Amino acid sequence: MNGMVxxxxxxxxxxxxxxxxxxLNPSFPRQFADSLAAGGFVSQAPPxxxxxxxxxxxxxxxxxxxxxxxxxxTLGVALILGFLTNLAAVGSAALSVSILLSGGGVRLGTGLGxxxxxxxxxxxxxxxLVILFSPAAKKVALDSGLARRSPGLSPILTNRRRxx
Numbered sequence: 001m002n003g004m005v006x007x008x009x010x011x012x013x014x015x016x017x018x019x020x021x022x023x024l025n026p027s028f029p030r031q032f033a034d035s036l037a038a039g040g041f042v043s044q045a046p047p048x049x050x051x052x053x054x055x056x057x058x059x060x061x062x063x064x065x066x067x068x069x070x071x072x073x074t075l076g077v078a079l080i081l082g083f084l085t086n087l088a089a090v091g092s093a094a095l096s097v098s099i100l101l102s103g104g105g106v107r108l109g110t111g112l113g114x115x116x117x118x119x120x121x122x123x124x125x126x127x128x129l130v131i132l133f134s135p136a137a138k139k140v141a142l143d144s145g146l147a148r149r150s151p152g153l154s155p156i157l158t159n160r161r162r163x164x
Contacts, residue, residue: 001139001140002136002139002140003136004130004131004134004136004137004139005082005136005137005139005140005141007127007130007131007137008079008080008082008085008131008137008141009079009080011079011092011124011127011128011131012075012076012077012078012079012080012081012088013076013080014076014124015072015073015075015076015079015092015095016072016073016076016077016080017076018072018076019069019070019071019072019073019074019075019076020073022065022068022069022072023069023073028065028069029061029062029065029066029069030062032061032062032064032065032068033061033062033065036053036057036058036061037058037061041053041102041103042054042057042058042102044102044103044104045101045102045103045104045105046101046104046105049101049102049105053102057102068095071091071095072095074088074091075088075091075092075095078091079092079131081141081142082137082138082140082141082142082143082144083141083142083143084143084157085131085137085138085141085143085157086132086143086156086157086159089128089129089131089132089137090128090132092124092125092128092131093124093125093128093129093132096121096122096124096125096128097121097125099121100119100121100122100125103119103121106119106122133159134159135158135159135160138157138158138159138160141158143157143158144157144158147160
């Protein structure tokens, strides 16, 4: 396996870990809803994202908690197996950015504290984009097998044109 396959798998393990933690905590949806009701995440979100949080997420907090849990599990499994990797990489970047924004976005620091520009969510979003555009990340993957069976899907699944 090449380095990009390992990167894809490690990002998948990161998502899977988060999803399993939420799955093993049956009260996660209620805790998430209670946190949002108390102003957690919403007050920290940038103004352009705060409206979405207040109008859409807060009234449906338990549903969003279930969606986050399912999304993390799905992204983890898809990236680990290399199944629909490009779609999973886009989902990984989008979920990372959403989590980043709900936590207040990036901050450059004030001189008294460390800058919070390079956070785990920024790194996962950037690495997910690298996975998206990297044909090497799809080498040892279910997508490679699907592309061999259906060569017309090869550019979509593996970022490679079919040969011949």
